[in-house]
Amino acid sequence: MSAQAGRQPDAEVHPGSAVHLGNPVTVDRYTAGARINHWITASCLVLLALSGLALFHPSLFFLTGLFGGGETTRILHPWIGVVLFVSFIGLFVRFWHLNLWRGADTTWIARLRKVLGNRDHEDPELVEIGKYNAGQKIVFWGMSILIIVLIASGFVIWDQYFSQYTNITQKRVAVLVHAIAAIIIICVWIVHVYAAIWVRGTIGAMTRGQVTGGWAWRHHRKWLKDLVTGRPSS
Template sequence: MIRDPKDLKRYEPQERANHWVVGISFILLALSGLAFFHPAFFPLTQLFGGPTWARIIHPYIGVLMAVSFLAIFIRFKHLNKMTPADKEWLAKAKNMVDGDDHNMPEQGKYNGGQKVMFWALAVCMLLMTLSGLAIWRAWFGLDITVVRLGAVVHAAAGAVMIGLIMVHVYAAIWVKGTIRAMWYGTVTRGWAKQHHRGWYRQVTGK
């Protein structure tokens, strides 16, 4: 698809690829994880070739997601540091939800809501990785008490992360013009000026 040459580059190809690896890994993990969590979801194991293969594959996909997310974290953590403007944005977030985003505080590449999402996902990812290793009995023969605690933490962090990702996807669809940033790596100047004025000025010099 031909894009307007005046569009602004928001993500490099490797950044988008990194994002999609995490996203696809998460979907696979959520499906297999739900199958293990409750009998009602057990038929989902057939997507992986049956319960045995689902159990074998799940932790390895988890390692892939953890490593891929770590790359995202290292690349973007400096852009997600909270500022006074972010706190002001969060205080006025209801206006954004109501569709009135014209008087929101000026934001950089990411707004306050996106930054909260970033750090919440980072905490969940850390908890899921550590607890996942604790219950991976094929490789780590830890004490049964640790395994049981790890299972509870893993399930709780997984449930929270599913909820966060649902909000993330909904917000990307709701704010028109956002999804194309991860498909094509670019956004329109109008989108950037309306939603991320600070970043718009930074990349255009205006």
């Protein structure tokens, strides 16, 4: 049997989440649609990083071999960027309201040393976390801003379709902005992947869609309580 969460405006829950009794207790964290959306976005990010680095510096030009050569890489890179943007819009629509900043997030950041030292369970306030902790929210909003910067600057330097709308100075600025944003988003992506590996059981949430009740209680206790009670916990 399962306990389905009631959809409340301020709840740290999401449609499709449910708690299933058993041994062990399992909790639905992501729907199949959300997982597909996530992996399309992740795949695009990897492809863009590889193709972008290939075009960034001559020493990395060998990476164009992964895409069929330099000309093909130059053609594919912006189109993959468009797919990334559209895919991320799907993620944004799904999860933006779950990533709004709350008082508990400020506390989480202030006591980050305990979190990194794996001692957050010693502090009751650090375990009362909704579906996403402050670190995950920073990654979400960071990705959102950076993807907008990348798509906007990318259009400015996409000469095949937009050369007549911009001048040389604008293109030079856009190239610099695009490169800086790309480096930052690669770093954010690395942190995101590392954190997913570091917190045991996290990757399973995005591959199978479920976590154990113990995992939810250990890392996102408020979210679990909201699921069980069907209303936001105080």
